[in-house]
Amino acid sequence: MAYKVPFVDPGTHYQRLKSEIDAAITDCLSKGDLVYRQQLQDFESQLASFVGVRYAVGVNSGYHALHFSLVAAGIGPGDEVITVGHTFVASVSAIVHTGAKPVLIDVGKDHNMNPDLLEAAITPRTRAVMPVHLNGRVCNMDRIMAIAEKHNLVVVEDAAQALGATFQGKRAGGFGLTGCFSFYPFKILGGFGDGGAVTTNDSKVARMVSLLRYNGEDRETGEYHYHGYTALLDNVQAAVLDVKLHHLPEWIEHRRKIALLYRQGLDGIPDLQLPHYCETCNFDIYQNYVVRTKKRDALREHLKLNGVETLVSWPKPMWEHRGLALEKPRLPETESLCQEVLSLPMSAETTLEQIAHTAQCIREFFSWHNRRNNP
Ligand SMILES: Cc1ncc(COP(=O)(O)O)c(C=O)c1O
Numbered sequence: 001m002a003y004k005v006p007f008v009d010p011g012t013h014y015q016r017l018k019s020e021i022d023a024a025i026t027d028c029l030s031k032g033d034l035v036y037r038q039q040l041q042d043f044e045s046q047l048a049s050f051v052g053v054r055y056a057v058g059v060n061s062g063y064h065a066l067h068f069s070l071v072a073a074g075i076g077p078g079d080e081v082i083t084v085g086h087t088f089v090a091s092v093s094a095i096v097h098t099g100a101k102p103v104l105i106d107v108g109k110d111h112n113m114n115p116d117l118l119e120a121a122i123t124p125r126t127r128a129v130m131p132v133h134l135n136g137r138v139c140n141m142d143r144i145m146a147i148a149e150k151h152n153l154v155v156v157e158d159a160a161q162a163l164g165a166t167f168q169g170k171r172a173g174g175f176g177l178t179g180c181f182s183f184y185p186f187k188i189l190g191g192f193g194d195g196g197a198v199t200t201n202d203s204k205v206a207r208m209v210s211l212l213r214y215n216g217e218d219r220e221t222g223e224y225h226y227h228g229y230t231a232l233l234d235n236v237q238a239a240v241l242d243v244k245l246h247h248l249p250e251w252i253e254h255r256r257k258i259a260l261l262y263r264q265g266l267d268g269i270p271d272l273q274l275p276h277y278c279e280t281c282n283f284d285i286y287q288n289y290v291v292r293t294k295k296r297d298a299l300r301e302h303l304k305l306n307g308v309e310t311l312v313s314w315p316k317p318m319w320e321h322r323g324l325a326l327e328k329p330r331l332p333e334t335e336s337l338c339q340e341v342l343s344l345p346m347s348a349e350t351t352l353e354q355i356a357h358t359a360q361c362i363r364e365f366f367s368w369h370n371r372r373n374n375p
Helices: 010-031 038-051 062-072 089-096 141-150 203-212 235-245 248-266 296-305 332-340 352-373
Strands: 055-059 080-084 101-105 126-129 154-158 178-182 196-200 289-292 341-344
Touching: 010 038, 010 235, 038 055, 038 196, 038 235, 055 062, 055 203, 062 089, 062 154, 062 178, 062 196, 062 203, 080 089, 089 101, 126 141, 141 154, 196 203, 248 289, 248 352, 296 341, 296 352, 332 341
Parallel strands: 080 101, 080 126, 126 154, 154 178
Antiparallel strands: 055 196, 178 196, 289 341
């Protein structure tokens, strides 16, 4: 079905950047620069300086960025790593694949790790905390870093959705031992396939991640230092991402403008919570604009009928997927979010007219419901 307001629009996105992207790809292909070349290094150094850290290491997914970070921090069997229940499954799988146990805690009203619950989840086995900066909003890193320091825990930031977002002026990916980014096509900085990166100020961690992604091999000496993985960020992807990184500040501004328009168009509707929280401490990049309502499913259907594509992340708690074999925690906020969240269209290509149409459809839906309930 062709939507009047698609959730994202990768075709138009490419057309807009076509000349720059085609030139970058042609340059790689014509020089034969396919694996581990200058374009990768250039992108890594641009990314590190954008995030405000010393090193960035390109890998082939956000998942691998998380997994390698934990491995480089020495996390393994017998350890516990605390993260949230309301996240993409890859955050938790990255922990499981080290042999450590994921300990899931609840999120707060802002959909991010609730720092009030963190200390109670720490046990003598806890080695690390993985805050997830969901939807383009950084967690309260002041509190989380203070608790981690007090208990001598490693912090691995899942910043897959938060490139460019800040907390108290500092960018996501610059707080913990590492920051982990995803360049999945529909992320704010999206490639033409999977991609990711680890950011860090620690030279040993940067080196270990560089080796792990390349089968454990030191390219200078040919020595294999570990049983590693085939998980390098492709050179052509890096060249494309480097082009796109230069546009990121405009796209962040565009997303913030869309968020403002949603807010103006939707403020004041009872039973519709909008995602505007601490604007004095957070600078959000709105990877997703997630509203919350008890009438989520009916609203989604109404929007679909009116040509507006939406997304639900995620409709059932992770531990209810039996194949993941996770212990069932008691996380009431996470469970409610599964019933109530709805992500509205938001991308570099979403137009102001599309936002106006979406907001109008949402208003119509709620006024119809209100009239029906209060005849
Ligand atoms: C919060 C979060 N963590 C981790 C990931 C994993 O990233 P990737 O899909 O690049 O492996 C994603 C991507 O969807 C994500 O949204």
